[in-house]
Amino acid sequence: xxxxxxxxxxxxxxxxxxxxxxxxxxxxxxxxxxxxxxxxxxxxxxxxxxxxxxxxxxxxxxxxxxxxxxxxxxxxxxxxxxxxxxxxxxxxxxxxxxxxxxxxxxxxxxxxxxxxxxxxxxxxxxxxxxxxxxxxxxxxxxxxxxxxxxxxxxxxxxxxxxxxxxxxxxxxxxxxxxxxxxxxxxxxxxxxxxxxxxxxxxxxxxxxxxxxxxxxxxxxxxxxxxxxxxxxxxxxxxxxxxxxxxxxxxxxxx
Amino acid sequence: xxxxxxxxxxxxxxxxxxxxxxxxxxxxxxxxxxxxxxxxxxxxxxxxxxxxxxxxxxxxxxxxxxxxxxxxxxxxxxxxxxxxxxxxxxxxxxxxxxxxxxxxxxxxxxxxxxxxxxxxxxxxxxxxxxxxxxxxxxxxxxxxxxxxxxxxxxxxxxxxxxxxxxxxxxxxxxxxxxxxxxxxxxxxxxxxxxxxxxxxxxxxxxxxxxxxxxxxxxxxxxxxxxxxxxxxxxxxxxxxxxxxxxxxxxxxxxxxxxxxxxxxxxxxxxxxxxxxxxxxxxxxxxxxxxx
Numbered sequence: 408x409x410x411x412x413x414x415x416x417x418x419x420x421x422x423x424x425x426x427x428x429x430x431x432x433x434x435x436x437x438x439x440x441x442x443x444x445x446x447x448x449x450x451x452x453x454x455x456x457x458x459x460x461x462x463x464x465x466x467x468x469x470x471x472x473x474x475x476x477x478x479x480x481x482x483x484x485x486x487x488x489x490x491x492x493x494x495x496x497x498x499x500x501x502x503x504x505x506x507x508x509x510x511x512x513x514x515x516x517x518x519x520x521x522x523x524x525x526x527x528x529x530x531x532x533x534x535x536x537x538x539x540x541x542x543x544x545x546x547x548x549x550x551x552x553x554x555x556x557x558x559x560x561x562x563x564x565x566x567x568x569x570x571x572x573x574x575x576x577x578x579x580x581x582x583x584x585x586x587x588x589x590x591x592x593x594x595x596x597x598x599x600x601x602x603x604x605x606x607x608x609x610x611x612x613x614x615x616x617x618x619x620x621x622x623x624x625x626x627x628x629x630x631x632x633x634x635x636x637x638x639x640x641x642x643x644x645x646x647x648x649x650x651x652x653x654x655x656x657x658x659x660x661x
Numbered sequence: 662x663x664x665x666x667x668x669x670x671x672x673x674x675x676x677x678x679x680x681x682x683x684x685x686x687x688x689x690x691x692x693x694x695x696x697x698x699x700x701x702x703x704x705x706x707x708x709x710x711x712x713x714x715x716x717x718x719x720x721x722x723x724x725x726x727x728x729x730x731x732x733x734x735x736x737x738x739x740x741x742x743x744x745x746x747x748x749x750x751x752x753x754x755x756x757x758x759x760x761x762x763x764x765x766x767x768x769x770x771x772x773x774x775x776x777x778x779x780x781x782x783x784x785x786x787x788x789x790x791x792x793x794x795x796x797x798x799x800x801x802x803x804x805x806x807x808x809x810x811x812x813x814x815x816x817x818x819x820x821x822x823x824x825x826x827x828x829x830x831x832x833x834x835x836x837x838x839x840x841x842x843x844x845x846x847x848x849x850x851x852x853x854x855x856x857x858x859x860x861x862x863x864x865x866x867x868x869x870x871x872x873x874x875x876x877x878x879x880x881x882x883x884x885x886x887x888x889x890x891x892x893x894x895x896x897x898x899x900x901x902x903x904x905x906x907x908x909x910x911x912x913x914x915x916x917x918x919x920x921x922x923x924x925x926x927x928x929x930x931x932x933x934x935x936x937x938x939x940x941x942x943x944x945x946x947x948x949x950x951x952x
Contacts, residue, residue, distance in 0.1 A: 418776075420776075420779050420780070420786055421776065421779070424779070432784045432788075432789065432792070432800050434789070435789060435790075435793060474679075475679055475680040475683060476680065478675070478676030478677065478679070478680075479676060479677045479679075479680040479681075481676055482674070482676035482677040483677065486673060486674075486676075488673075488674070494677055494681060497681055497684050497685065497689065498680060498681070498684055500684075500688065500689075500929075500932075501684075501688055502875075503875070503878045503879075503882075503928050503929070503931065503932040503935070504692065504882070504925055504928050504929055504932070505882035505883075505884075505899065505924060505925075505928060506688065507882070507884055507899055507902075507903065508691070508692070508695060508882070508899075508902070508921045508922075508924050508925050509687075509688045509689075509690075509691030509692050509695070510691055511691070511695070511902065511903070511906055511917060511918075511921055512690070512691030512692060512693070512694035512695040512918065512921065513687070513690055513691035513694060514906075515694070515914075516690070516694070531687055532687070534683065534687060535684075535687050535688050538680070538683075538684070542680070592767065592769075595769075596769030596770070596771060596772075598771060598884075598885055599884050599885065599888075599903065603903075603907075613769070613771055616771075617771070617889070620771060620772075620774070620775040620889060621889050625779075628775060629779075632772050632775060632776075635769070635772065636768070636772065639767070639769075
């Protein structure tokens, strides 16, 4: 019970703060309530632009990650290769080594190739921190996947494409859902990489709310925080629904 | 024939090649670019001789160490509570409780930092409570815990945000431990605390330790929380690198790259420790569980 309170405790002032007006020091509960904070945030155009950018970056990155990670996880799990150790190091390194360090390194080249201040560059750098997690969750879900299933399908003469479509994708569904959820969570809250590469042209919610959070603005900061948490939940649920629906269409499984 | 074989080999690798190419281009090229400068001895000397850098290094190390000590304590408490519950409630209930324990993981670091600053700031909740209880009479009697040079708020944020990760990592090993062992132990008059200390803890210790190292590397290299809750001096290494870069990217580029490569080297060596720990101790766990 104490633990439950300890975990939930920080949320209560957020909700109270977002609907207060002039919450003075020394008051346990704010004495005046208003929804001006919500009005201010929801009326500003940049909030909606930011949410649009945020969501499109996160979704595109998640889809790219899945396309890259499914064959890669299958290779790492199934095939034998001398270089497997090196591949693992190459692919999993961003779990520990900070992506900011790497992006500071390639920023110069990205400017030369025109990859800064636009959506493409931001999408590319957002792949770095999220890809290893997607690979990890897919790798995990290969564990309960018997190789014989693939082999017998190949003997029956299915093509590679058909094997992915009818056998691998349906079995990997849990891994795909977990992986894309993590990917979206990471990209939605990415602040510094998007700021650095987006150069102020690409605005996302974390970039919008940062000034309010750091100044400790109780009303607008709290509104943004609540909006962002809801946005995360809705964004993930929508994507999961989309994936389930899409996979149903592709794999024709009821 | 030879060409055929080579093609076959390449075809085998078709699955992994795209991701390897993407990671090499996006991630590793940046790492190598950073490393180009570290061999420039003069630049390295210049960076190290500046007090700013060493101060940041010490500060970052101190913050990360304090944070993982706090994370270690909180997560151990969490694990112990989960263990006690696992001997009482059924698996479905336990999973629900576990999900609840893990909830801070789903909150972005930025918001986590903001919530903590709302909690322990001078006009925050604890301060208000103290005022109401009569411990303090004015707002500025409450100690400054946010945006100050010791980084209390940063440590607390990590303690709250990173502990669930350790709990999650340990939990998956812990549920493999057979509950029947406890029944046997009970016959010999061992209570649950002793069973945890003597049997459960040694088994989960390797994974506990290596996830603490993961957290350490993560905190050492993290940017958002110290940027939000820290002060302008001392700054953590990643914040120092970024601010130098953002202020004047051309003039400071060399220096930034040197700082960068030092961060990379340090985190990479932590990664090596984790790998070794997982290998040697992980095997022992497997053996012990099979016995």
